Amino acid sequence: MFPAGQTSPAAQGVWADIVGQKPTVDMLSRLAAGDPRQLAQSWLICGPPGSGRSNMARAFAAALECPDHGCGRCDACRHILAGTHPDVTVLATDRVTIGIDQVRDLIATSEQTPSTAPWRVIIVEDVDRMLERTTNVLLKEIEEPSEHTIWMLCAPSAQDVLPTIRSRCRIVNLAVPSNAAVADFLTRSAGVEPKIAQRAARLAEGHIGVAKLYATQDQVMADRDELIVGVLNLAKASDAVLLAGRLIDDANAQAQRDVEARVAAEESDFRRINGLAEKDRIPPALRGAFNAIGKKDEVRRRATRRSRDVLDRALNSVASVYRDVAVLQNNAEDAVGLINLENRAAITELSVRLDRAGAVRRLEEIGTARRRLFGNGNPTLVFEALFCALIP
Template sequence: MSVWTELVGQDRAVEVLSAATTSATSMTHAWLITGPPGSGRSVAARAFAAALQDPGDADGTGHQVRTALAGTHADVTVFATEKVQISITEARELVSLSQRSPSQGRWRVIIVEDADRMTERTANVLLKAIEEPPPRTVWILCAPSPMDVLVTIRSRCRLVNLRVPAPEAVADLLVRRDGVDPGLALTCARAAQSHIGMARRLATHSDARAYRDTVLAIPTTIRGVGDAVLAAQTLVEDATEQSKLATTERDAAEKAELMRTIGAEEGARIPPALRAQIRQLEEEQKRRSRRALIDLLDRAMLDLLSFYRDVLVTQLRSDVPLVNEAHAERIIAMADHSTPEQSVHRMQAVGLARTRVAAGAAPLLAMEALTIALRPQG
């Protein structure tokens, strides 16, 4: 087993990152790892951080590598946010941390996942630290594309671009790592369009597969405006319920921990001086819940996009495999009763809805506009 084992289908990236761990001429103080969602940006960043601590540990069994990969290494910090944006306060804390010398390993490594969630003001806070870091500090930023990061930041980083791995490579990882049945693993890898995290969730959670089936049934159930409005409502309600299930338990644990920290008993009156801390936590939890809802809706829209992609592929008689092979009957039926132009129009409607939701539009209104645009024409 290698430190790079879980970074599937990224041979060129592994070559570049591996060379940097052993060669001073290949190494630099700031890296930007980009690639589409699910390509393995975070996996690459963590593997690189681990390899930097002990380049000689080829099989990844040493203490330095194991703790770095497990997230317990004292000199490897992974910053990830579930909020819509990374705050200036959080950026300043990272800058302060970056000035410390490594205590155990060869490097102090700071990984910033979703660096595209930094506003210009937040990115400017990091600029000086990234431009002139201490000699043993390494920054690793992750983002979908270089254009998602402020130009002054990306110009000071070495770029490593990941590509979409083949479904077969993702399926092989699911079989090896998670013990998934090979047939199910390949089906889920194709359905997730090689998004490793989503493929794993689909393969290991039957409720996730059931929700996806519900989403893919929408195109063939809409006959008019009434059906479209009901479909949008169901989609948002289901996504809201799933987001609550994903965050409620964690929210309760965080609040209980805060109450213990400030010495307040459950149900007791909170002193005015401490109420601000409670409100701040509640606001952060609301932002996280909204982020979870947006992410779920975006995933649903990507699934719809894959459905219409398959319809268009069928209409054009293209010799490429379907993403949603299990829904081939529905896909063929829609291909027979619509035109390629209509399929393209519907794909554009999905893209517009994704933009609206990401920009802060009310989810229900955006989904209603989308499902109305998906109804049969003529």
């Protein structure tokens, strides 16, 4: 027997870092090793945020291109997982929507014959971020792909994609990884101590990326702890205003750190790809492309987008408080457990002060705040209003 959600040795290789998805891994492994004439050319890989849908698409692409169907050691596997294979194109965006010109470029790429591999694979992350007219441009290619092209679209659920697209794709639904599977992954892949891994997995609620953040970045975990305590101590409007201010400041600081680290990594990759050492001057012919990586407007835009992602994660953390309240009110702790175990006493007290309708109403307020936030509402005003609505 293998740990919960972990694949057998035969299904390792490119699948080694796929967490809690053994049935899907087994199915895709068989398809990659089977008759290519029986293989669907348009796929829709669905799973909640953090379930690893993009990683699943990359691993499947590697299994299709690898002579050994996903060994994880050959050049094809290593380049695909690193994002540097010439026949595997990944469209990821940190914008609110995927642009129509980006999709047209993808279509042009998809019609080219693969240069070194059996397939040209096009992976589109967050296809749900496409506007309808952009999706319509993609539709014909999804319906009738070029002979040697495979499309892999990723979205939170099939319902987030237009029916015309999902009806033309083979749908793969990913599960929410169990806490045990996520903790085991953190211990194996990042060397995290088991107790820290278990707590990070529990607080992340099945989101692998968030769990890794909590397990490896002390400040991110500290910010979450401070937020939960702040929500549980809300008593008056001034508390709400102060808590919203601290949250926005923390989110902006984390976003800036993340973007600066990303820019530094991209600059390092640029130097490596072009054969330049860390201290070498950038040749004039490459200077424009290099400077574009750290362009102020682009960095500011990416930081804004990243800040919204951090705030969205904060909304999930706040929602976990009222989820735990509802669990206690319904005597369901033995069945489903609490997320915020460290704050059990305060959550127990809150579950007595609120009635069941009050807990549900606060979860609805969090949903409203999320819609306002992603409707380009002012983050400070959104969270001030939310925290005022949460006061018992």
